[in-house]
Amino acid sequence: MILLLGAVLALGGAALLSSLASRHDRWARSAVIAGLAAAAIAGGTLAWRTIAGQRVSDLLWSWPVPGAAFHVGMDSLSACFLLLVLVVGCCAGLYGEGYLAGSHGHIPATPVRFFFLVLLGAMALLVAARNAFLFMIAWETMALAAFGLVSCEHGKPEVRKAGLLYLICTHVGSLFLLALFALLGRNAGSLEFSAFAAAPALSAAERVAVFLLALVGFGMKAGFMPLHIWLQEAHPAAPSHASAAMSGVMIEMGLYGLLRLLSLLGPVSIEAAFFLVALGLITAVFGITFAMAQRDFKRLLAYSSIENIGIILTGAGLGCYGLAKHHPSLALLGFAGAILHTLNHGLFKSLLFLSAGAVYQAVGTRDIEACGGLQKRLPWTCGLTAVGAAAICGLPPLNGFTGEWLIYNWLLRPDPGHGMLFSALAAAALALVGAFAVAAFSKYYGLTCLGQPRSEAARDAREPSWIMLGPMALLAALCVGIGLFPSPALHVAFAAAGDVAGQARPAVSASLDEWSRLLGAIGLLGAGVCALSALLWLFRGALLRRRKVGLGPTWSCGFTAPTARMQYTGSSYPMPLTRVFAAALATREEIRPPLGYWPVKASFESRTPDPALERWLPVLTAKFEEWLSAPRRLQYGRLQLYLLYVSAFLVITLLWKL
């Protein structure tokens, strides 16, 4: 456990050092890189040992606060998430140094470095915390550090708005978590996690309350629909490497919380499991449908995070179903699918956010319709984007397929018993999500990187520095590596799933061997696809060697003066689908058609606002505001009045006590 402390301290120390050395950019940068490297080595060793089956004893220090103790421990579930924090965190942190240098002072370097490292340290502590008090401290530190990152460009009004929205959301979530731990702590008589597990059984009503509190508290962070409202605002506002860490790791901490609670409190009811699966599928379909309709590419990526969280929640719900039905292998399969997809999502989503950041820095806009033709100008960045886009669609030779395939196998297993129809419909919904992801990400990659540049800025874009490309290449290599050799990642996922399902190692490894064999075959087939492509490529080369290969303009069916503006755009590409879902999307269009005999000006503008944030929430808050308007009369904004309140309050309390 000393290793974990070392990792957290390295990150925290680097955060402090980098702010102390804020005048000397090179020193600050060295501090960040040294801190990340130290944390990666220490934490990585610890996680590796734990997953390999070594027992690591807990570390317990008393704390002079009632109920609190500095109690950290490590099991496979913690180790799995710690690994994710460190891999994504180090890649994003390294990239961040290049990103800050490339922003030419638009982004304040000192607070970004500080908050980023604090965010990583808090998450590393969070996954190891074994005491509710410590857990909440790490949780709040994480939330506040992320707030610092979201609102670092606070000169822009939309960034301030997004930061405030995030702050409110995360605190509402924390409030629910406080209530949750208060309820559990009262029952157990202690805030230790082990005491929660050993506590007398909760009554039925209490169990429902715990389930709902946890769902809202953790779901607010994870972004289950309709609690996702902050996500698509905050992710675009943060600097790209921070978005990568937030989207690739931080929102997954909500799922970690749910899984940890499951491992402590045992199975939920069948109805709750069904509810989780349904919620997951709704979240996934919702997320990807809205992702398709976005023009801002970081918003598109944020919505796709909502989609992936939905897929992960579906897997977790299926695991809960297995637990509730006392079907250990099903429970294991569902949780392993969820955890494997969590790991995969962490990798490809951070890759996509990092490459999106490189594009943003090169072009200066997040509008897909101002990009295009970047593959010729940023070949590396765009090539890595292609890998990430294919991986996030769940296409076979890459890692995205592996987790989804496990979930499909759960749903379409041969002996489903009851709930077959539900399973089949869930599989169909997953298929729909997968196909929509292909539409959304062929749009993102195809319209941003391919074709002709749609703006001057895109024409002059240049490749970023190697310090930004290196981490992206590493993440892409991991995506390909897990796709071709899924066994190590599967091992990690099953070990963690065994902890969630409360199963011993031997039972887990029997299941693991079976699935590892099948996924190994899939990896081999993926390698086969690559080899076949290579063969066909060589064949094509051999055929063309003896022939004339010419270059010319794109064929435009006889039209001789095509321009870049005639290309399909980010709004028109998904239109056949967005038209089908028009009622749900409620895209707002402002059309000013050309009028008169000599039309001067015409314009078309479309925007797809978030329904939960801009349509449903105002209805709720209007009622709430009405209630609150009564006590608002007390708020006059005069200092004297507040002093009067304070003195009156003191007098009343004194009188009452006397």
Place this chain on the structure above:
Amino acid sequence: METLKLVASYLLILVFAPPVMLGLITKTKAAVAGRKGPPVLQPLYDTLKLLGKGAVYSTTTTWMFRLGPVAALAAVLAASSFVPLAGEPLISFNGDAILFAYLLALGRFVTATAALDTGSSFEGMGASREAAFSSLAEPALILAFASLAYRSGALSLARMFSPHGGPQAAASTVLALGSLFVVLLAENSRIPVDDPNTHLELTMIHEVMVLDHGGPDLAFILHGAGLRLALMASLLVRLVLPDWPAAGPVGSLVLGLAATAVVIGLVESSMARLRLIRVPQLLVAAICAATFGLILTLR
């Protein structure tokens, strides 16, 4: 020896089934229209001719444009190894049906991105339509797979697509067959979803995506598209037709594929292409049919 025979028949089917099926469809349409039509092997001659040609690449394009046809064909070839083309498949395991569906999706992804690489609005249009319609075909495919998987007790194509169940399963088989046939028409750009022979780019889907490809690239694309048709058709054939002992497994499959080609030709001769706005309705109907089939399986 057995393995050698299996691989040899596999290779023969992979090479010849796609062009012959396309040729038969054209021949049927010509016969219904009272024409003579091109020879059945014409698509094969076209492919061979294209393989011998040079190519012209647009200056807008990058490596993605060149990778698209190659990767798409490789994906379909890999998908073919799960389909029992020669009595049994090359590879079969639990869950290969999902891999099959996703390999076809991989082919779509690379074809669509290669189309977007040209920067032409026509090809963007094709990619956009392909992405949209295949999105709606995907759930129908998976639902049909689900009902067959539950019925056969395995999630591998070889076990799912074999005639069984007797008369009481006939209704669900017919519904699965119907929805899969619609998926086949949609995914392979046949009438009523898309008209491969239209002369107007504005109304095309698949053909307009590959406007800029030529030479060996176009040959790969045409063969890959034909192979996709042949694979889905052979699944349908395996579902309904039992092996005919006189012809052996390969012979029965070939006869079944020929029959399917004639049926597709008849469908194409007897109806017009739907308006693009109507296509989603057809695909949703296929989803409903697959759901009903599933409910009948669960009974």
